[in-house]
Amino acid sequence: MRSLILDAARSIFLEKGYEQTSIRNIAERIEYSPGTIYLYFKEKDDIFHALHEEGFSRMLEQMQPLQFVSDPFERLKAMGRVYMEFAKNNKDFYDLMFIMQAPMKMEKNDEWVMGDRTLGYLKQVISECMATGRFQGRDVNFLSFTIWASLHGMCALYCRERCQAYHDEHIEHTALLNGGFQNFVDMLEKL
Template sequence: MGIVERKERDREEMRKLILSAAQKLFLANGYEKVSIRNIADEIEYSPATIYLYFKDKNDLLFALHQRGFVQMVEEFRPLLLISDPFERLVEMGRSYIRFAVENPELFDLMFIMNAPMDTLEKKDWVEGDQAFGLLVQVVQECMDTGVFRKHNVEATAMMIWSAIHGYTALFLRKRLGMFPECDRQTVMDDGFTLFCQTLRHGL
């Protein structure tokens, strides 16, 4: 009796169809300018149909948010091969910033927007945990190999994440108006380099 299995497959495919259409529209026009009706039009179904596959708009956004993490982990995977832990840490930071610049809408959804986190609320944030785990691990190695002094690992990881995230958050939300437009990305890169130096020798 393969019917229920086929139905399940169909259902999963419909979810993917919706998500792909949504992603396409979101990345093209920004999250604020895409409505459920737009997505429905794109896949040539009624708006109500989308609600058979997603609880509400936030649920849909959360699914895209998860996709974003899959993509990000994919891009980070090669970095895990770098043997020197500090060098690996630096490259992870650089990739974080690059990911934000190259996929601004997706990054926004993953780390800045409120919407996807509202669906979570109580439950815990598996993707976040995993990604943060990667960072904690590399920081731990830096301490083990004597690159960093021994501190609370999680607090240290948190400090590094925040420092790097700060650039991206200010950049994406247009708070770098004090720098000429053309310089903004350079400012971020230079700032990051300076931060890496500071980690090793202080300011």
């Protein structure tokens, strides 16, 4: 039942967006009454928290192949590329995972599990880079934040329509993301 609800929620969310994903809409889709959903989820955010976790496992899946890139810095750059591609191709999931307030209101003692794992993965790669002499004297936590935030910034501006600020210069949003990423990689290389 729980996954029946989740399947309906996901499909409405992906095809009609967050706003349209109401308890009543979900209930209608699975042909149950609204009240029923509350027997399986404490509140609406609980559903989005579940989808939130699912988003992370999807992203981690796409990063799976990168474990075979032996050079840690190459792996780090590839991770960045996958991260940004994920945001571009899964706008709604990305929004849910990194921008929306909704799934964050949970008692997060139990789960922000997947997010932690992802961040851990990033920090590990950075550590490996440092072991090869890169990023000397930097703190892993701060550096991971800098890197994460820089990429997130581009993705977030993209997701939330702020790339339109470059509309007059006739720059494609996707070119903006690519150019921005390239710049950042160049900076990282020189750090």
